[in-house]
Amino acid sequence: MKNLWPKNQALCVILAFFVLLALFAPASAQTRSNDQEQVQNQIERAKIFRDAYPLISETDLYCSIFVHEGELPDMRIVAAEREAERIQFSDADLIFINRGKNDGVEVGQVFLIIEMGDPIGNFGLLATKRGRAYVIFLEDNRSVARIEKACGRVMIGNYLLPFEEKESLLGKDLGYEAFAEGDTGAVGNIIYLQNNYNQIGSGSWAIIDIGEDSGIQVGQQMTVYEKIKEDLPREGIGNLVVIETRAKTATIKVLSCSDAIRTGMQVQGK
Numbered sequence: 001m002k003n004l005w006p007k008n009q010a011l012c013v014i015l016a017f018f019v020l021l022a023l024f025a026p027a028s029a030q031t032r033s034n035d036q037e038q039v040q041n042q043i044e045r046a047k048i049f050r051d052a053y054p055l056i057s058e059t060d061l062y063c064s065i066f067v068h069e070g071e072l073p074d075m076r077i078v079a080a081e082r083e084a085e086r087i088q089f090s091d092a093d094l095i096f097i098n099r100g101k102n103d104g105v106e107v108g109q110v111f112l113i114i115e116m117g118d119p120i121g122n123f124g125l126l127a128t129k130r131g132r133a134y135v136i137f138l139e140d141n142r143s144v145a146r147i148e149k150a151c152g153r154v155m156i157g158n159y160l161l162p163f164e165e166k167e168s169l170l171g172k173d174l175g176y177e178a179f180a181e182g183d184t185g186a187v188g189n190i191i192y193l194q195n196n197y198n199q200i201g202s203g204s205w206a207i208i209d210i211g212e213d214s215g216i217q218v219g220q221q222m223t224v225y226e227k228i229k230e231d232l233p234r235e236g237i238g239n240l241v242v243i244e245t246r247a248k249t250a251t252i253k254v255l256s257c258s259d260a261i262r263t264g265m266q267v268q269g270k
Contacts, residue, residue: 056169056219060243060253062129063151064205065194067249068116069124075099075111075160078142088153092146095133097160100142110134111145111160115153120192120207123249130154132163169219169241173255174270176223176236183223185269186214190224191249192263199260203253205243208267211250216269218242222252225266226259240267 081094089095099105111133117126131150135143147154188210193200200206210216220242225234238257242250254261 051172052170053172054168055171055173055241055255056243056253058168059151060205061166061168062112062132062149064129064243064251064253065192065207066127066129066244066251067120067124067192067207067246068114068127069246069248072116072125073114073159073161074103077113077154077156077158077160080156083156088155089147090150090154091131091148093154094136095145095147095154095156097135097143097145098141100140101138102140105135105138105143107135107138110163112163113147113150113154114159114161115155116159120249121209123191123209124246126192126207128152130158133160171219173239174221175256176239178236178258179233180236183268183270185220185222186210186216187266187268188214190252190261190263190265190267193261199262200254201260202256204261206240206252206254206261206263208250208252209248210267211246211248213247216242216245216250218245220269221255222267222269224254224257224261225268227266234266237261237265 076098077095078098079096080089097105097111113130113133115128115130117128120126129151131147131152131154133145133147135145137144188208190206191209192207194205197204208216208222222240222242223236224238224240226237227234237259238261239255240252241255243253244251252267
């Protein structure tokens with residue numbers, strides 16, 4: 001009997017293993033099924049969220065271009081810390097402004113830094129947003145400010161405008177149809193491309209010759225059209241979103257396109 005005990009013990013262990021396997025197999029299968037279902041749900045949710053993305057980002061709001069249609073601003077950068085060493089300035093650098101306490105400037109006040117460029121038709125001057133600065137020290141007729149969130153170069157001579165907090169926009173690219181006359185909004189034309197390029201694509205900025213006076217609004221999507229021949233219908237080649245509006249002009253960003261975007265192309269609001 002002593003010789004048989006190890007064999008019987010081994011047999012019992014094997015039988016116990018198969019019993020446990022039979023008991024836990026359904027639970028394990030159910031767990032795998034639940035895990036697969038959870039992964040599938042995550043994939044489906046990802047598809048939903050992928051359709052919606054930031055149509056207008058912080059960069060679009062504070063580092064883009066627009067047409068300054070009015071008189072030049074009164075406030076300018078007239079000097080900067082260590083200006084003898086360099087001509088361009090960036091985050092944390094100190095700048096000196098030609099307005100102070102007597103002009104209503106306050107400590108903590110935030111200004112948008114603007115670089116003025118060439119005229120855009122008869123609408124005004126091209127304005128490039130170069131970041132912002134906040135006032136840290138005041139005198140009667142001048143003030144000191146610190147640059148924050150610079151967009152490229154900040155230079156002596158740049159202008160300052162009161163800073164306005166804006167909200168980014170989350171949404172969907174509505175797309176465009178090649179040959180469809182579904183758009184019923186205001187019609188305009190592209191008059192300037194970012195950096196004065198000859199052509200642009202998705203993600204780039206441009207300026208159009210219609211604005212708030214024509215009912216154009218920030219966040220509005222528009223179709224850009226190309227007309228190959230006068231006797232042929234216009235062809236939709238891209239979708240745009242308005243990121244900045246002025247009275248007579250607006251800034252757009254290309255969301256999607258099937259061909260290069262060029263000046264002179266027609267745009268129409270959806």
